[in-house]
Amino acid sequence: MKPYAALSVDVDTVATHLQGYGYWGVRDDGLVYERALPRMLDLFGALGIRATFFVVVEDALRYPDLIRELIHQGHEVACHSLTHPFKISRLNESHLYDEIVYARSVLSQLTGQPVLGFRSPSWQLSERLMGMIAEAGYWYDATAYPSPLLLLAQFEIARRGQKGTPREWGKLWNQAFGQRMPYLVRTDRGDFLELPVSTLTPLRIPFYHTLRWMLPRSLWRWMCGGLRQTGYVTYVFHAVDFLGADTDPIDRRLLPHPGMRLPLQYKLQEARRVLTEELGAYRIVPLSELPTVQLSRIREQLRAEAMA
Numbered sequence: 533m534k535p536y537a538a539l540s541v542d543v544d545t546v547a548t549h550l551q552g553y554g555y556w557g558v559r560d561d562g563l564v565y566e567r568a569l570p571r572m573l574d575l576f577g578a579l580g581i582r583a584t585f586f587v588v589v590e591d592a593l594r595y596p597d598l599i600r601e602l603i604h605q606g607h608e609v610a611c612h613s614l615t616h617p618f619k620i621s622r623l624n625e626s627h628l629y630d631e632i633v634y635a636r637s638v639l640s641q642l643t644g645q646p647v648l649g650f651r652s653p654s655w656q657l658s659e660r661l662m663g664m665i666a667e668a669g670y671w672y673d674a675t676a677y678p679s680p681l682l683l684l685a686q687f688e689i690a691r692r693g694q695k696g697t698p699r700e701w702g703k704l705w706n707q708a709f710g711q712r713m714p715y716l717v718r719t720d721r722g723d724f725l726e727l728p729v730s731t732l733t734p735l736r737i738p739f740y741h742t743l744r745w746m747l748p749r750s751l752w753r754w755m756c757g758g759l760r761q762t763g764y765v766t767y768v769f770h771a772v773d774f775l776g777a778d779t780d781p782i783d784r785r786l787l788p789h790p791g792m793r794l795p796l797q798y799k800l801q802e803a804r805r806v807l808t809e810e811l812g813a814y815r816i817v818p819l820s821e822l823p824t825v826q827l828s829r830i831r832e833q834l835r836a837e838a839m840a
C-alpha cells in the first residue's frame with residue numbers, strides 16, 4: 533500500500549498577500565476564488581486527488597457556492613482565521629476568540645459540517661493561540677513550521693513594516709528547531725494534534741510550493757528524494773500558485789512575489805508535476821484523513837467513553 537501524504541492549500545487572496553508586503557486597504561480582485569480555485573478543482577479532480585483548503589472565513593462567506601462545491605468534491609474545508617490578521621499573536625483575548633473560536637462556528641455553518649483543522653496566519657503560534665485552538669474544539673492545528681526559514685520569514689514580515697509580528701525571537705528559534713513529526717498539544721482547555729509542515733533534510737527546507745520557484749530544480753529534486761525516510765509528508769500550495777501573469781490581471785505590486793511573473797500554463801504544468809512525480813508514490817489525502825489524526829480521534833473517543 534502507498535504511504536500517505538497530506539496536501540493543503542492556503543487560500544489567501546491577492547489583497548491578503550499585498551497586506552503582507554505592506555499595502556493595506558486594497559480591494560480584493562476576486563482572482564483567487566474566481567480563477568485560481570476553479571483551476572485547482574479541475575487539476576485535482578483530473579488526478580483524483582483531494583486536499584485541505586484553509587480559507588479565511590470572511591472571504592469564504594462571499595463564495596458559499598464554491599465552498600459547497602469543494603465539500604461536494606470530497607475536499608476538506610478548514611479554517612485560516614476570520615480575517616487573516618498578520619499580528620494574530622498580539623491580539624487581545626476577545627479578538628483572538630473571534631479569529632479562532634467564532635471563525636470555526638461560522639465556517640462550520642457555511643460548510644454544514646464541523647470544521648476540524650486550523651492554520652494560523654503567517655505561521656504564528658504561541659501558547660495563547662494554542663489555548664484558543666483547543667477551546668474552539670479543532671481536532672488539529674497545522675501551523676508549526678519547524679524550519680530555520682521561519683526565522684527568515686518572520687524577519688521579512690517585520691522588515692516590511694508589519695507591526696505586531698512576534699518580537700520573541702528566542703521562542704521562534706525553538707519553533708524553528710522544534711519537532712518535525714506530529715505531536716499532541718495538551719492545554720488546560722483541551723488537547724489537539726499539531727501537524728507540522730514537513731521539511732526536507734538535511735537543511736529543514738519546508739516542503740512547500742513557493743520554494744519550488746526559489747530553488748534550483750536539481751536541488752529541489754535531490755531533497756525530495758529524502759522524503760521517504762521521514763515517514764511524514766505534507767505539501768502546501770498557495771492559491772496564487774494557480775494564477776498566471778500572462779492570463780490574469782494581477783496587481784503589479786505582487787509581481788515580485790515568488791512565481792508570480794510566470795505564465796499560467798507553465799505553473800499548471802509544474803503543479804501537476806509535483807503531484808504526479810514528487811508525490812507520485814503517495815496516496816494523497818486531506819490532513820484530517822492522515823492515519824495519525826484518525827487514530828488520535830479514536831483514542832479521544834475511547835477515553836471519553838471510558839470516563840462516561
Ligand SMILES: [Zn+2]
Pocket residue numbers: 542544612616652653654
Ligand atoms: Zn495565509
